[in-house]
Amino acid sequence: MVVSQEQLTKQFNAYVADDKKIEPKDWMPDAYRKTLVRQISQHAHSEIIGMLPEGAWITRAPSLKRKAILLAKVQDEAGHGLYLYSACETLGVERDDLVADLLSGKAKYSSIFNYPSKTWADIGAIGWLVDGAAIMNQVPLCRCSYGPYARAMVRVCKEESFHQRQGYTIMMELMKGTKEQRDMAQDALNRWWWPSLMMFGPSDKDSKHSAQSMSWNIKRFSNDELRQRMVDMTVPQAELIGLKIPDPDLKWNEKKGGYDFGEINWDEFYEVIAGNGPCNEERLEARNKAHDDGEWVRKAAMAYAEKH
Amino acid sequence: MSEKKNNWPLWEVFIRSRQGLGHRHVGSLHAADAEMAIGNARDVYTRRQEGVSIWVVPAEEITASSPDDSEALYDPANDKVYRHPTFFDLPDEVNHM
Ligand SMILES: [Fe+2]
Ligand SMILES: [Fe+2]
Numbered sequence: 171m172v173v174s175q176e177q178l179t180k181q182f183n184a185y186v187a188d189d190k191k192i193e194p195k196d197w198m199p200d201a202y203r204k205t206l207v208r209q210i211s212q213h214a215h216s217e218i219i220g221m222l223p224e225g226a227w228i229t230r231a232p233s234l235k236r237k238a239i240l241l242a243k244v245q246d247e248a249g250h251g252l253y254l255y256s257a258c259e260t261l262g263v264e265r266d267d268l269v270a271d272l273l274s275g276k277a278k279y280s281s282i283f284n285y286p287s288k289t290w291a292d293i294g295a296i297g298w299l300v301d302g303a304a305i306m307n308q309v310p311l312c313r314c315s316y317g318p319y320a321r322a323m324v325r326v327c328k329e330e331s332f333h334q335r336q337g338y339t340i341m342m343e344l345m346k347g348t349k350e351q352r353d354m355a356q357d358a359l360n361r362w363w364w365p366s367l368m369m370f371g372p373s374d375k376d377s378k379h380s381a382q383s384m385s386w387n388i389k390r391f392s393n394d395e396l397r398q399r400m401v402d403m404t405v406p407q408a409e410l411i412g413l414k415i416p417d418p419d420l421k422w423n424e425k426k427g428g429y430d431f432g433e434i435n436w437d438e439f440y441e442v443i444a445g446n447g448p449c450n451e452e453r454l455e456a457r458n459k460a461h462d463d464g465e466w467v468r469k470a471a472m473a474y475a476e477k478h
Numbered sequence: 479m480s481e482k483k484n485n486w487p488l489w490e491v492f493i494r495s496r497q498g499l500g501h502r503h504v505g506s507l508h509a510a511d512a513e514m515a516i517g518n519a520r521d522v523y524t525r526r527q528e529g530v531s532i533w534v535v536p537a538e539e540i541t542a543s544s545p546d547d548s549e550a551l552y553d554p555a556n557d558k559v560y561r562h563p564t565f566f567d568l569p570d571e572v573n574h575m
Binding site: 193195196197242245246249252253256257259260265266318321322325328329468471472474475478 | 485486488504505506507508510511514521522525526542544545
């Protein structure tokens with residue numbers, strides 16, 4: 171019996187709407203496959219580029235303990251990138267092509283990593299806020315309709331809470347320190363707060379991929395819902411250690427049981443996506459250099475494998 | 479511009495999480511040879527003592543059944559309900575069976 175494309179799509183939509191899982195060899199609409207390849211590869215690239223702002227502080231961490239912790243954290247992010255590339259490859263794309271798209275600047279990655287990490291407190295802010303936002307995004311993805319992506323997310327989420335805690339405790343320690351150290355922590359929060367909220371993507375009314383992704387059970391909550399949760403979760407954490415959220419419009423709203431907060435600077439958001447953030451060029455250059463510098467190793471390993 | 483493709487083959491990774499359990503598929507990775515694949519699998523998939531034993535298999539060596547064949551493969555089991563113990567009605571007096 172020949173089943174039309176339309177019927178297959180209908181069956182597929184009903185199947186995923188029923189919260190069932192899709193595995194690599196199952197039939198899926200082209201658009202579903204493309205959406206996943208785009209999302210998973212962008213996610214993988216973000217993990218890889220995300221190592222750069224933090225990696226910059228490994229040699230300058232203030233103690234051996236913090237150096238070892240940061241090293242392990244950054245290594246985890248490399249691992250996350252690899253779990254995700256692996257999941258993406260089950261959709262019939264090749265790792266080398268994904269990497270090439272990142273290196274050429276064709277592929278996108280999370281804009282947050284185009285901001286500089288200026289002081290040690292930034293490492294605190296990144297772990298606390300950036301990994302915090304990542305957790306918020308990733309936990310629902312553990313139930314995503316595409317099996318390999320969901321399984322990769324389970325592994326990632328198991329590792330993330332260490333990341334967030336190591337960041338928050340850096341901020342905690344600084345806030346118990348001298349005036350200079352407390353100012354440094356506050357300054358880091360001031361610079362990372364808004365970009366962290368931007369990590370959830372455009373507001374719902376401008377989010378072009380959201381509705382389709384929700385109906386395919388790739389996405390479970392809207393950008394604005396997740397952003398609201400992030401604010402509600404983070405504000406008390408900041409207050410507890412004496413940090414002030416840099417938002418004059420931030421106010422508890424009893425009726426909605428959450429905080430009202432100020433408008434995000436969307437012009438900045440789109441500028442950074444367009445490649446005009448403070449570090450876009452630097453990040454790609456660093457990634458390309460690392461890739462090129464490693465080329466002889468990859469070639470030598472292949473030559474050795476062919477001989478033996 | 480340098481050649482961006484490295485063409486290291488893809489390996490599927492299976493991990494035994496502890497003695498007494500079977501190996502379980504955890505994902506894949508690229509490596510030039512089997513030895514490197516084991517080393518990479520250790521770094522990527524067992525950073526928190528998730529395993530005590532690793533298998534790596536070249537992905538192209540795996541033969542998988544096709545979802546299109548699932549009717550032919552699995553449906554025949556549907557009408558053999560007597561394979562399940564609940565198929566058999568026993569008197570209430572019978573214990574330990
Ligand atoms: Fe990560
Ligand atoms: Fe992380």
